[in-house]
Amino acid sequence: MPANQPDDRVRVRDAFGIDSDLVVPAFSEPDEHVPEVDEDHRFDPDVTLALLAGFTRNRRVLVQGLHGTGKSTHVEQVAARLNWPCVRVNLDADISRLDLVGRDAIVLRDGRQVTEFQEGIVPWAVQRPVALVFDEYDAGRPDVMFVLQRLLERDGKLTLLDQNRVLRPHPCFRLFATANTVGLGNLNGLYHGVQRLNHAQLDRWDVVASLDYLPPDVEIAIVRARVPELADSRELVASMVALADLTRKGFQAGDLSTLMSPRTVIAWAENTEIFGDAAAAFRLSFANKCDEAERPVVAEYFQRCFGRELADVSPLAAAS
Structure with missing residues (x-):
């Protein structure tokens, strides 16, 4: 593990490209839990400063946004530039209290089977200089969420009832979460499986x-960096991003029930390089995911951005 306390300083302007004179604490050496630095990542100033407040001032930070906006990646990339160990946990419906806190397990000791308490991810992280990130926070089961209630308090002590122990968090333990909603449930039908969050917990x-989607110029630059084969095709990538923006506006207006995230745009660009045709790749990457009643709207978006119809092109014919 790294040093028990940050032993380095990082300038926000240099590390994150944000117009700020802030200097924040960091670790000088990474360990195996520090994420890899993504040089192509673009930082949202407001969200990045909020996350830095979490790292430097031990604030509990919840990042909310639509899918594909880069919520979890934002936390990881801030941690990567601070050399701060970071562990992500998906709070899906199969995660139980025992998974988070720990359970008794049968292990071999000196050739004999004995029952021993095995710590879960929460006690393990609480005792270390680790940033623990709960992904899909609004999808966690209600009975599981109350396990985290005490961690959100100011002192954040964790009580292990099975062990009659109270764990005091490490001074450099940090807690973050990402969610598609703000705890109000699946209002628009887009995120099945999310729960209404207890307001007393949300208030903590x-x-x-x-976090919203990136400006078009920034998204274009990211797609060209992630798909080097299209690096010289700025006009093509710009049309892809423009179409993605139309789907997002259509979603907000109620014309579409789904939208294109930056992740989908990158997949579209990669498929365009594979199949050699933007129309065929678009159908495979996004159009086929849409409801049949909405496909004429999607085809109209394609025609407006590319100046041609979304013809039924065979992917195999395009690839050849």
Whole structure:
């Protein structure tokens, strides 16, 4: 593990490209839990400063945004530039209290089977200089969420009832979460499986940051960096991003029930390089995911951005 306390300083302007004179604490050496640095990542100033407040001032930060906005990646990339160990946990419906806190397990000791308590991810992280990130926070089961209630308090002590122990968090333990909603449930039908969050628990988050999609120029630059084969095709990538923006506006207006995230745009660009045709790749990457009643709207978006119809092109014919 790294040093028990940050032993380095990082300038926000240099590390994150944000117009700020802030200097934040960091670790000088990474360990195996520090994420890899993504040089192509673009930081949202407001969300990044909120996350930095979480790392430097031990604030509990919840990042909310639609899918594909890069919520979890934002936390990881801030941690990567601070050399701060970071562990992500998906709070899906199969995660139980025992998974988080720990359970008794049968192990071999000196050739004999004995029952021993095995710590879960929460006690393990609480005792270390680790940033623990709960992904899909609004999809966690209600009975599981109350396990985290005590961690959100100011002192954040964790009580292990099975062990009659109270764990005091490491001074550099940090807690973050990402969610598609703000705890109001699946209002628009887009995120099946999310839960309505207990307001008393939601109120315990010190900072709630909202992350939106990137500006078009930044998204274009990211797609070209992620798909080097299209690096010289800026006009093509610009049309892809423009179409993605139309789907997002259509979603907000109620014309579409789904939208294109930056992740989908990158997949579309990669498939365009594979099949050699933007129309065929678009159908495979996004159009086929849409409801049949909405496909004429999607085809109209394609025609507006590319100046041609979304013809039924065979992917195999396009690839040849």
